[in-house]
Amino acid sequence: MRRFALLLGGPLLATEALKERLRGYRLLAADSGGRHALALGLTPELWLGDFDSSPPWLQEALSAPKEVLPREKDLTDGEALLRKALELGAEEVLLLGALGGRLDHTLVHLELAFLLAQKGVRVELTDGLTRAFPLLPGLHAFPLRPGTPFSLLPFPEATLGVEGARWDLPPTALKATSRTLENEALGPIRVRLEAGRALLYLF
Template identity: 85%
Template sequence: MKRFALLLGGPLLATEALKERLKGYRLLAADSGGRHALALGLVPELWLGDFDSSPPWLQEALPAPKEVLPREKDLTDGEALLRKALEMGAEEVLLLGALGGRLDHTLAHLALAFALAEQGLRVVLSDGLAWAYPLLPGTHTFPLASKTPFSLLPHLEATLEVEGARWNLPLTPLRATTLTLENEALGPIRVEVASGRALLYVFGA
């Protein structure tokens, strides 16, 4: 499987655990996402963007091959980088720096993630601490450690079932609810999406 990690411009906690997780992934960066590469001590194989968010010191400090885009365009540097990863044959994508920061960008990243999942790609979004998994209809299992906190959100509505949690959920239609926030895994969990779409949000895993 061709696995890519994309460094985007949102907040990212550059931990040793994240650095370890990136082994086996091809690393690409979008504009100011290059600062995360420095924090991780890694050099992306491609650094793409219009570089309006990357100060001169960052461009001097990061020795990565650049692809410069025009400032006036119909997509963000992050989406352009995602398209580049797909052209390179990506089958699994980690969108790092995709959560938090600007809400408009976070919502756009989630929409892109669901669109990719519908194309058959495995997609995960993270800020280095929390991990978000877009879920389509079907059965999904996650090997979570005991006491791992998580939330499960309908997006925007879904019929969901959860097993293996402190608060299991029988098959239930949900929309616009906080019922499935702040749960806790007892170990591996199983999520059934009978209809609609959902987002699994795991903290610290």
């Protein structure tokens, strides 16, 4: 499987566990996401962007092949990097630095994650501490440890159910609700999405 980890510009907790996990991924960075490569002690095979948010010290410190984009364009550096990963045949994408920070960027990353999922690409978003998974109709199994907290968010509406949680839920039509926030896994959970889109958020 062609697995790519994309370093975006949002917050990222660079832990040893994350660094170890990235051994199985091809690493690419978008503009200021390059600072995460330094924190992780890793060198991306490609560093792409217009570099308007990468100060000179960062560009000097990170030795990675660059692809410079024009500043005036109709997409973010992160979206351009996603397109590049798809061109390279990505089948699984880990979006690092995709959550938190600027709300507008976070929302765009979530929408892009759903577009990837619709193309059949496995996708996860993380800030190194929390994780998010876009869910489309079907049955989804997650091997969570007992006690793992999670939320299920209709995005923006969904008919979904969950088993294996402290508060199981039969398939229910949901929209603009807090009913599925702050649940707890008893072990592996199963999410059945009958219609719409949803987001599984682990924290």
